[in-house]
Amino acid sequence: MTDTLNLVVITGMSGAGKTVAMQSFEDLGYFCVDNMPPTLLPKFWELVKESGKVTKIALVIDLRSRAFYDEIIEMLASLDNTQFVTTKILFLDASDEELVSRYKETRRSHPLAMEGRLMDGIQKERRLLTEMRNRAQMVVDTSTLSPRQLREKIFHVFKTTVNPSFHIEVMSFGFKYGLPIDADIVMDVRFLPNPYYVPEFKELNGLDQPVRDYVMAQPATEQFYGQFNGLLKNIMPGYLKEGKTSVTIAIGCTGGQHRSVALAQRLADDLSMDYPVDVTHRDMKKRKATVNRS
The missing domain is CATH 3.40.50.300 (P-loop containing nucleotide triphosphate hydrolases)
Structure with missing residues (x-):
């Protein structure tokens, strides 16, 4: 040793x-x-x-x-x-x-x-x-x-490094599959235009660049994201002060394949500049035989 x-x-x-x-x-x-x-x-x-x-x-x-x-x-x-x-x-x-x-x-x-x-x-x-x-x-x-x-x-x-024990979990999910029970913060983005109804995006997901560009190009998306991201950056120091070691942020749309995935990935990328971040897309690969409105 x-x-x-x-x-x-x-x-x-x-x-x-x-x-x-x-x-x-x-x-x-x-x-x-x-x-x-x-x-x-x-x-x-x-x-x-x-x-x-x-x-x-x-x-x-x-x-x-x-x-x-x-x-x-x-x-x-x-x-x-x-x-x-x-x-x-x-x-x-x-x-x-x-x-x-x-x-x-x-x-x-x-x-x-x-x-x-x-x-x-x-x-x-x-x-x-x-x-x-x-x-x-x-x-x-x-x-x-x-x-x-x-x-x-x-x-x-x-402590030997900046916030060594604190990390953030960002998760996308679909409301049709149920709320994540371990989430500290849940945000519903079903108010945004749904890429599922654009034929060329239907079989893609929020990690695909065309879908991501479509979601981010919506005026409502940019306004919402700026406010939500700013809120999170303001409250994270409070969680640290209270002694929390992790915070799970869940972003949901209907099926958890398009809107929530794109926004969760962008949020994880931004927060990772200040904190250790893990991102998961819980329902991205789920496809039900019934009508799927992601």
């Missing part, structure tokens, strides 16, 4: 947000491991080095297993002396009052106070985690943070 492995150890107080943090790192493209048994760690590192395919790992640890915690401390000390791994520790903390409130709300038991007082478990955990907290490169107090705000903070610090 030639590339350096970037390892982030996510640890901290139970109830401080490690689950949210792990989900955030998954969206950033990290391979996430939650409390792997210590006996498997040596084999895991060997597999990572041999594969050469994993370059970012987030390892979540807590005190559910004291033996595991001791193993991690030893492992981190050994990794500090290697050039194979670059290690960062993210420690999540919260006030005692906030941790108590969260445990009361979820009605869960603290891992160190399964049969005792909640505060005793929290205080014991603080003492045991002192060394790890002191070693951490980043300590985040989540007492006043919402899950979205914690996610934003992690993205701000650990």
